[in-house]
Amino acid sequence: xxxxxxxxxxxxxxxxxxxxxxxxxxxxxxxxxxxxxxxxxxxxxxxxxxxxxxxxxxxxxxxxxxxxxxxxxxxxxxxxxxxxxxxxxxxxxxxxxxxxxxxxxxxxxxxxxxxxxxxxxxxxxxxxxxxxxxxxxxxxxxxxxxxxxxxxxxxxxxxxxxxxxxxxxxxxxxxxxxx
Numbered sequence: 001x002x003x004x005x006x007x008x009x010x011x012x013x014x015x016x017x018x019x020x021x022x023x024x025x026x027x028x029x030x031x032x033x034x035x036x037x038x039x040x041x042x043x044x045x046x047x048x049x050x051x052x053x054x055x056x057x058x059x060x061x062x063x064x065x066x067x068x069x070x071x072x073x074x075x076x077x078x079x080x081x082x083x084x085x086x087x088x089x090x091x092x093x094x095x096x097x098x099x100x101x102x103x104x105x106x107x108x109x110x111x112x113x114x115x116x117x118x119x120x121x122x123x124x125x126x127x128x129x130x131x132x133x134x135x136x137x138x139x140x141x142x143x144x145x146x147x148x149x150x151x152x153x154x155x156x157x158x159x160x161x162x163x164x165x166x167x168x169x170x171x172x173x174x175x176x177x178x179x
Contacts, residue, residue: 005034005036005040005044006044006054007058008034008035008036009030009031009034009036009041009044009045009051010051010054010055010058011034012030012031012033012034012035013025013030013033013034013051013055014055014058014059014097014099014103015033015099016029016030016033017098017099017102017103018097018098018099021102022099022102022103022106025048025051026048027041027042027045027047027048027051030051052103052106052110052113053112053113053116055103056103056107056113056116056117057116059100059103060116060117060119060120063090063120064120064123066090067083067086067087067090067124070086070089070090071083071086075123075124076123080126080135080138081134081138081175083123083124083125084124084125084138084141084142084175085172085175085176086124087124087125087142087145088141088142088144088145088171088172088174088175089172091145091146091148091149092145092148092164092167092168092171094148094152094164095152096149096150096152096153097153098153098154100153101150101153101154104117125138125142127139137174137175138174138175140174141171141174141175144167144171144174145171148167
């Protein structure tokens with residue numbers, strides 16, 4: 001398998017979705033966007049469902065790489081506070097796309113797709129197991145950054161930069177260890 005062409009097709013499928021919406025994503029539209037034949041695309045992805053699974057993994061792998069770089073070590077070696085702090089710092093940087101939101105929403109109706117996202121989230125921002133204030137603060141920070149991500153992906157109303165800066169500082173206060 002030629003990974004570069006595979007990734008080229010995945011990136012093209014994401015572009016189609018960002019531009020035209022998820023309902024416009026077909027094997028044909030992804031192939032055309034990627035500059036390959038439908039047969040070339042089908043060498044990697046025989047069905048739209050296979051393409052969808054690969055896109056979900058492609059997106060979560062990209063987030064995984066960003067989060068691991070921010071954390072500086074594997075999540076298994078970090079505390080929940082450290083992983084959530086990395087999740088919040090990366091999430092608060094922005095860059096959410098309509099395509100990512102569309103793929104995440106599409107995954108809700110498919111156990112195979114939602115498992116990809118659940119596996120990813122469970123490593124980086126798992127739900128708390130206690131009601132201790134510091135655990136609730138971690139959950140609040142995660143929910144706030146998810147809300148910011150949703151705002152950015154679904155709205156054309158920009159937040160003023162001073163508001164974004166203040167939000168980032170407040171979120172950091174919830175997740176960063178106290179000295």
